[in-house]
Amino acid sequence: MRHTSPTISFESPEGAVCYRLERAVYLNLTSRCSLRCRFCPRFHHLWTVDRYYLRLARSEEPDVNTLVASARDAGACEERIFCGLGEPTMRLDTLLSVARALRTDRIPLRLNTNGLGNLVHGRDITPELEGRIDHVSISLNAHNAALYERHCRPLLAGSYEAVLDFATRARDHVPRVTLTAIEGLEGVDIDACARTADRIGVEFRVRPMEATDGSAFRVR
Ligand code: SF4
Known part of the structure; x- marks a missing residue:
């Protein structure tokens, strides 16, 4: 871990x-x-x-104290969101510890995720989000596994089914769950994605196609 002080890292090299x-x-x-x-x-x-600039080498990944202090140093906000140019649940222990610490601030916490936390960790992690995360936003990105494979190129087999299962389980532990898909992704039927969300019983949101400044990424 690189940070031992709570210095906020805006515009850092x-x-x-x-x-x-x-x-x-x-x-x-x-x-x-x-x-x-x-x-x-x-x-x-x-x-x-x-x-x-968001690229973090493994050795630069911030520790719990740095994340908590940085979030508080950033000042008043309407929501705090776990989201980088990477998947927050890859660091599940850190994510849960930071969420637990920040709960006392009474600012809503959202997890933006690819929904593969259960598959990666080999267990159902959704109960661990209970009482810590207020909203989970999950990238669905396709209305079937073949298109998901094509656009998202998962490293693990069964990823599309795992995303759907994650959303279904998260619904039982997190007050608000949203599936999202990107408008304009070749071959993706947005209405079918919305129907999937409806069938599972979660919210659905369309994201705009990625812009060069990464603006669409932050709402994944
Ligand atoms: S857009 Fe895809 S590859 Fe990029 S961080 Fe999110 S889930 Fe990972």
Whole structure:
């Protein structure tokens, strides 16, 4: 872990630990991910969202104290969101510890995730989110497994089914669960994605196609 002081990392030459966009504060835990989405900025050599550089080497991944202090240093906000150019649940213990610490601030906490936490960790992690996370936003990105494979290039077999299962289980432990899909992704039927969300009993939101500044990524 690189940080021992709670210095906020806005516009740092290293990857930012914490960044503010509009009325939300984002926490960047890792650049690691279990997907290789073709539309992800990182696969277009873009590691910047708005003016924040987000690439974190493994050795630069922030510890719990740094994340908590950075979130608080960022000041008042309407929501705190776990989201980087990587998958937050890859660092599940850190995510849960930070969420537990920040609960006392009474600011809603959202997890933006690819929904593969259960598959990666080999167990159902959704009960561990209970009482810590207020909203889970899950990237569905396709209405069937074949298109998901094509656009998201998962590292693990059975990923599409795992995302659906994660959303179904999360619904029982988190007050608000949303599936999302990107408008304009070739072959993807947005209405069918919405019907999937409806069948599971969660919310659905359409995200815009990625812009070069990474603006769409932050709402995944
Ligand atoms: S899940 Fe998110 S971070 Fe991972 S490759 Fe896809 S868009 Fe990028």
